[in-house]
Amino acid sequence: MLHALKFGYRRICWQEPAGIKRGSFQRRRSWQTGLFLQQSKLARCSFLKSTPEDLGHIADSSQRPESLQKFGAGLGSWESLTWRLVALWGSGAILGPLLDGRHSTHNVLHYENPTVIRLGSFFQLETCWWVPLLFGGAAVILGIGHPLLDSIDRKSEALSQLEATSQLAGLEGGAPIRSFLRKEPTGGYAPSWSFVLISIALFAMQYDLSGVLAEKASSGELSWTAVNLALAGTAIAHWATFDRTRSGLFWAALTATVGPLVEIGLIEGLHLYHYTHPDVFGIPLWIPWVYWCGAPAVGNLGRCIQAGLD
Numbered sequence: 001m002l003h004a005l006k007f008g009y010r011r012i013c014w015q016e017p018a019g020i021k022r023g024s025f026q027r028r029r030s031w032q033t034g035l036f037l038q039q040s041k042l043a044r045c046s047f048l049k050s051t052p053e054d055l056g057h058i059a060d061s062s063q064r065p066e067s068l069q070k071f072g073a074g075l076g077s078w079e080s081l082t083w084r085l086v087a088l089w090g091s092g093a094i095l096g097p098l099l100d101g102r103h104s105t106h107n108v109l110h111y112e113n114p115t116v117i118r119l120g121s122f123f124q125l126e127t128c129w130w131v132p133l134l135f136g137g138a139a140v141i142l143g144i145g146h147p148l149l150d151s152i153d154r155k156s157e158a159l160s161q162l163e164a165t166s167q168l169a170g171l172e173g174g175a176p177i178r179s180f181l182r183k184e185p186t187g188g189y190a191p192s193w194s195f196v197l198i199s200i201a202l203f204a205m206q207y208d209l210s211g212v213l214a215e216k217a218s219s220g221e222l223s224w225t226a227v228n229l230a231l232a233g234t235a236i237a238h239w240a241t242f243d244r245t246r247s248g249l250f251w252a253a254l255t256a257t258v259g260p261l262v263e264i265g266l267i268e269g270l271h272l273y274h275y276t277h278p279d280v281f282g283i284p285l286w287i288p289w290v291y292w293c294g295a296p297a298v299g300n301l302g303r304c305i306q307a308g309l310d
Contacts, residue, residue: 077310080306080310081144083309084302084306085144088143088301089136089140090136092136093133093135093136093139094132095135095204096135096136096138097125097127097135099204099208100127101125101127102208103210103214104126105124105211106214107215107276108210108214108215108276109274109275109276110126110273110274110276111126111127111128111272111273112271112272112274114127114128115127128272128273138298139298139301142251142255142295142298143299143301143305144302145251145299145302146247146251146299146302147189147302147303147306149247149250150189150245150247150303152247153183153246154183181244181245182244182245183245184245185243185244185245185248185299185300186242186243187243187300187303189307190306191300191307192304195242195304196297196300196301199242199300202238202242202297203238203294206234209234210290213226213230213231214277214284214286217277227286228285228286231286235252235292235293238297239295242296242297243296243300248296251295252295254295255291255292255295256288256289256295259287260288260291263282263283263287264282264283267281267283268281
């Protein structure tokens with residue numbers, strides 16, 4: 001009985017004709033090979049009979065899923081990448097020393113071998129020859145890194161599944177934070193120039209505010225705790241308003257960590273400049289919040305430039 005059941009199962013799986021007897025291995029083998037060739041021939045004929053219109057949707061990007069249509073090349077073409085590098089480095093090399101000069105004006109920091117640029121009695125800039133190079137390089141990293149990480153996030157199917165899971169998670173741990181974060185930046189992957197300029201302007205205001213608050217704290221008019229709280233609040237609000245993505249949060253946190261570490265090396269290792277009121281390793285504790293605020297501003301500039309060139 002068991003042997004009969006095994007034989008019946010084998011006939012059902014392979015659809016053997018009733019005429020092939022059990023034990024005739026060679027005939028069963030020949031029949032299976034012939035069935036495979038017949039199915040392959042039918043599939044090949046069906047493909048050859050298809051018209052170009054029937055097959056055109058395979059290469060037509062409009063028929064692809066929306067997520068794939070949105071996904072860009074990340075870095076883009078070499079020509080586009082070159083122009084982006086030039087634009088980002090130039091922006092950082094010009095704007096960075098101007099903002100950094102506000103700290104010197106408010107007696108927050110001074111260079112060991114400064115270059116002072118004066119325009120009459122209404123403008124004075126204390127800087128150094130390597131400052132534009134440093135700020136230009138930082139702008140390139142943030143301006144290229146934000147769109148690149150955006151494209152990786154959009155490509156990842158795991159991210160979509162994570163968002164769907166977080167929506168179903170209800171009150172499970174971490175769900176409120178995931179629901180607050182956005183997959184797409186608040187200004188979009190191709191923000192307008194007005195959106196970018198407002199973001200940069202508010203970052204410049206926070207940069208200058210840090211110098212004003214530090215100057216008041218050093219004179220005793222304000223506590224250093226109030227300075228840290230004020231700059232932390234403006235930095236987080238800036239990220240939440242102009243980015244609010246996982247990748248943007250990563251870049252803001254990374255910038256707020258790496259930036260001060262680089263400053264420690266420049267101050268303690270190379271002795272290129274100094275803060276007037278440092279807290280630890282030659283830097284003030286509030287300086288990471290300035291870096292945090294700058295990440296979304298430069299990131300949106302990078303997105304805007306890439307969208308314009310691509």
